[in-house]
Amino acid sequence: MHPAPSVILFSTLSGLGFGLLAWLCLGLPPVTGQVAFVFFFIGYALAVGGLLASVLHLANPKNAVKAFSQWRSSWLSREGISAIVALLVVAVFAIGVIFFGVRLRAVGAVAALLCLWTVFTTAMIYTQLKTVPRWNSWTTPPIFLLHALGGGALLAGQPRLAAILLIVLGFLMAWAWIKGDEKGRAGSTMESATGLGAIGKVRQLEAPHTGENYLLREMAYRVGRKHALKLRVITLVLGYALPAALMLLVPVSHLTAVIAIAAHLAGVLAGRWLFFAEAEHVQALYYGR
Amino acid sequence: MTTLPESTETKLGLVIDLDTCVGCHACVVSCKEWNTSNYGAPLSDIDPYGAEPEGTFLNRVHSYEAMPETGCSQTVHFPKSCLHCEDAPCVTVCPTGASYKREEDGIVLVNEADCMGCGLCAWACPYGARELDMLSGVMKKCTLCVDRIYNENIPEEDRVPSCVRTCPAGARHFGDLGDPESDVSKLVAERGGMDLMPEQGTKPVNKYLPPRLKDRPSEAALEPRHEDPSGLFAWLDKALEKI
Ligand code: SF4
Ligand code: SF4
Numbered sequence: 001m002h003p004a005p006s007v008i009l010f011s012t013l014s015g016l017g018f019g020l021l022a023w024l025c026l027g028l029p030p031v032t033g034q035v036a037f038v039f040f041f042i043g044y045a046l047a048v049g050g051l052l053a054s055v056l057h058l059a060n061p062k063n064a065v066k067a068f069s070q071w072r073s074s075w076l077s078r079e080g081i082s083a084i085v086a087l088l089v090v091a092v093f094a095i096g097v098i099f100f101g102v103r104l105r106a107v108g109a110v111a112a113l114l115c116l117w118t119v120f121t122t123a124m125i126y127t128q129l130k131t132v133p134r135w136n137s138w139t140t141p142p143i144f145l146l147h148a149l150g151g152g153a154l155l156a157g158q159p160r161l162a163a164i165l166l167i168v169l170g171f172l173m174a175w176a177w178i179k180g181d182e183k184g185r186a187g188s189t190m191e192s193a194t195g196l197g198a199i200g201k202v203r204q205l206e207a208p209h210t211g212e213n214y215l216l217r218e219m220a221y222r223v224g225r226k227h228a229l230k231l232r233v234i235t236l237v238l239g240y241a242l243p244a245a246l247m248l249l250v251p252v253s254h255l256t257a258v259i260a261i262a263a264h265l266a267g268v269l270a271g272r273w274l275f276f277a278e279a280e281h282v283q284a285l286y287y288g289r
Numbered sequence: 290m291t292t293l294p295e296s297t298e299t300k301l302g303l304v305i306d307l308d309t310c311v312g313c314h315a316c317v318v319s320c321k322e323w324n325t326s327n328y329g330a331p332l333s334d335i336d337p338y339g340a341e342p343e344g345t346f347l348n349r350v351h352s353y354e355a356m357p358e359t360g361c362s363q364t365v366h367f368p369k370s371c372l373h374c375e376d377a378p379c380v381t382v383c384p385t386g387a388s389y390k391r392e393e394d395g396i397v398l399v400n401e402a403d404c405m406g407c408g409l410c411a412w413a414c415p416y417g418a419r420e421l422d423m424l425s426g427v428m429k430k431c432t433l434c435v436d437r438i439y440n441e442n443i444p445e446e447d448r449v450p451s452c453v454r455t456c457p458a459g460a461r462h463f464g465d466l467g468d469p470e471s472d473v474s475k476l477v478a479e480r481g482g483m484d485l486m487p488e489q490g491t492k493p494v495n496k497y498l499p500p501r502l503k504d505r506p507s508e509a510a511l512e513p514r515h516e517d518p519s520g521l522f523a524w525l526d527k528a529l530e531k532i
Contacts, residue, residue, distance in 0.1 A: 059406025059426035077384035208349035
């Protein structure tokens, strides 16, 4: 699949933002007043920035508001609604701690759940697609949730929690990669795509068009798969191992926190890039790819 | 509404005969012509006279080679457009309600006034049947020429999809696949019509008729004729023997 920068940024940043907001709403760290303002500001900036980046990805953004209408069937619609509702409920909690120094625990708990639910709906947009077997796996939602929770804990200054979550995430990620490689295109082949398997092996003789098109650009992306192994190592080391090690083994300071967060972000972006670039769509089979 | 109808009684669709298609791409051209000038936004071209022309199409013809274990391989031309699936994943993923499946005849359409161009429906389609138009920013797909088939302003013989009307080989058939007595349903039954990628669970309405197996030269050749000549040839034969 085409790794569109706007979508990679969106899913990474908004995930981090919702993760941070979830921890803040649970009182981790138990900040109030100005400090709380800064924390919530960062959380909102990431979450809202991510959402805006995803609107940039639309070819016809003037109809974006209509995306709130189809929550009955569409995970993308549910994501939009959940994000707005979550951000509103978080605001109630944030106003409490920032301006009044009161912690509305029940509101906070609901807000935290809504943040995580939003991340889950994002994950489900990918998980639901049978056409992309690598995404169509039970591992996708926990991976998205652990990214949000682990990265959010890093931002929220919760070293132990962050380290544990990132280590679990690292193992799950490695497992998902291996399983994804095994799964391939989940039994779809050029033979099943064309129905010509009864005659024999099928290969493409001529493409239907000589130039590029939307389908090839979007669904038959192949650049950079050969670097997959390197990028996986980068993701594991920078994204999870290094920040976890820093959090557990080095005395926590602002400097170590900044290094850990920067490494985590770089690693996660590499991993998210791979999430798209490595994912094969069954319709590319029609082009013999 | 992007929830799917429980089931539709009428299932309009195409039956494509892979045995007959000669790969002339006439259906591609006629589809583009009809659909760029009628329903919805035009099908744009990008860099049409330049070095890298490309454009939006609702129907494309692939060409494959099927290679049996022994013997000659078979060339198969393979037109592909939306299959108007009964369990259309492209419809349920749509967040805006732009994509829908009609209850009355099962046609899957995009309401362009609602589409935000997110492209998710194209991701959900296993067949590559939806293309985002780069100029208009909305999703384009086969409409089964919904503006022809019910159109009382055009002669009756034209009230079929443009591709069907155009195909010079007669490789494309249009009808109600929900009615077992229809010509298309009978054709499918007779020729063993098949679904593409049935493992995706989309239950496509359009069916493909498999190419017939080709003869082998050794089986197909005529027996050599041995006949004793008569008349002039008998005389020639004899004369030649004597020389
Ligand atoms: S062929 Fe693709 S676009 Fe058409 S109904 Fe099926 S899934 Fe949807
Ligand atoms: S591109 Fe348009 S029709 Fe397709 S899912 Fe998005 S809004 Fe719906």
